[in-house]
Amino acid sequence: MLPYPVCALALLLVGCSTQGPAPVLRGATQVAPLTSSELAQSDLNRMATLGMRDNLDSLYRLLDKLYRRNPSEWRKTGSASREAAVQRVRNAIENRTPWPELQGQRDIAALSLALSPEFRGDRVAAFVYASADMLITAHDGKTTFYLVDGLDAQHIYNAARNIESAVWLLATRRSAAGQPLLLADEMSERERNLSFEREFGKIVGRLDLLSGVLTEKYRRAVITYVQNLAGASFLQFLPVR
Template sequence: MKQPHCAGLWLCLFLCVLAGCSTMNDAPTTRGEVQGTSASGNEMGQSDLNRVATLGMRDNLHSLYLLMDKLYRRNPAEWKKTAASREESIRRVRDAIELRQSWPALQGQHDIRAMSLALAPDFSGDRVAAFIYSSADMIITAHGGKTEFFLTDGIDAQHIYNAARNIEIAVWMLSNRRNANGGVLLLSDEIGANGRNLSFEREFGKIVGRLDLLAEFTTEKYRRAGINYVQNILGASFLQFLPVR
């Protein structure tokens, strides 16, 4: 006589588990949402390529600033060489990048020459500041020295492609080149007993991906212009009103 009762109990438990699973599956998962920029009058003077280049530059600089903060947190001795706080050092580097000023420790060097100096084993200055500044300067130089682009601006696809490869080389140097004391140039990604931290590699990968996409898109600029022209002609003929009398 107890078996039907037990069977009913197990059935109730099974249905409860299913209901719980259904509730979990139906629960919304929040992983952020795409963020667009506010419309501005400047966009009227930008082609699609100009807009892509402008947004790519904005995001690449943001990635470098994020990496700078992360590198300073892992290498606090670097900002202590020249600043009273990590925040002050970050602000100074950002100002130098965005105002297109030279960085004193790099002896007036820019783009790839500055990167070579920042990643030299015997460099004794704030290596985080020098590396982030020179990387940003190299990327801006590859874009013709500009951070915002309009119809009169041209972009060299090969220079953008080369910038992506330079970032890859710099990341390899950070992980494999040794300083004068035999240690890595800067502590970044970590793989150890306590887990894996590959956030630096992912952020550098975003920069490389944006640069490669822009380089490829730029090579198609004239072909796309021709295609758009033909599409406009065809669209005009198809969208004309037809006579009714």
Template sequence: MAAALLAGCSAPAPAPRGEVQGPQASVQEWGQSDTNRVATIAMRENLDALFRLADKLYRRNPAEWRKGGAPSRQEAVDLLRSAVLQRMGWPALQQRRDIDALALALSPEFAGDRVGSFVYAVADMLIAAHGDKTEFFLIDGLDAQHLYNAARNVETAAWILAQRRDAQGRPLLLADEINAAQRNLSYEREFGKIIARLDLLAQVTTEKYRRAVIGYAQGLAGGTLLQFLPVR
């Protein structure tokens, strides 16, 4: 019976909707602490979420990707991805970056590609909050308050996107929709995931320094209290 119970405990978890995937180990991980690795993965997931949002928003607002001159929606997303990851500017934002770019992209009078400009501005703000980095190593530090502020900025941006109207009373962009025929809140879910990752990373960053102090004190105590004593 005991053997059967142990066998049951070791059975793999069911995965009817897919299995969790992790990246291949790399040499650069030797230069990363646990917190560095968490921050790198969180940044990668947040940027991927933004690119998914861009594709979804372009699908519902096809006039926007055409404003940028791209021949297709997919190429518009690819151009946006390259601009974010290579830290290039976004012409429609008039050289503005960070929260200034976000304010411009969400202004009712903005006439450029609002989808690309909005997603680029959010991504640029997130990268700025992480010290202008997308990968993190032992020499890098994160500011927990900046991460917390970035989470609040994403909350504000999502609310503005859902509530603000242009001069004709239309939504700035078609996104979430609830009506008698359908209920589509997929945009809100993506924003929620980004906010949750930022808040968790802010907590982990704060915890790292607190735990370092506690660990140092535990080491001092353990040096005297947790020693084996001679028995002969």
């Protein structure tokens, strides 16, 4: 019979050998460097700013993915490469420069035009630009938010529903030739690609969260006001002589 210390060591070694593989690292949360402008932001302002940044990044990823699936679209622009076409659309969004093929339309009017079967321009660029313009419009035309800014919860909520409608139209509408307006998600016997749906879902989720927080903000303000009124009479000092 083995001595007790030897048995304990053997059990420890067996336990170690039966453990599963080390967890796979899939990145880590990133902390942005602190800037002086953040001193003029509330927690809600910061949340809205980060949400807008992430939503635009999602649209840029979708822009590149849609161009990969529909290379004929970026070639309509005369760009030298897909990367150049992506950068061109991105610059127009960030500089709030009107997209020529949308004929001066902005917001939901631009989105409707980009998803119409009759549209003949670069549909990928028009669709992503119009989606971004609609999101920025819903955020009062801003992408960064400070204490002096206010956001309408209903507008943010409506933007989320607009994204859902746009994704459904993108998946169901057909051209005059019976082809999808743009190739996106694919489900077949050989491939199952739902990455587009997941990316759009992230945008909708962020918008719904912000809308809910905005609504709760005003609700809590009313509750706090009532609590202060109700508690005022109980929190007064009383005479002791």
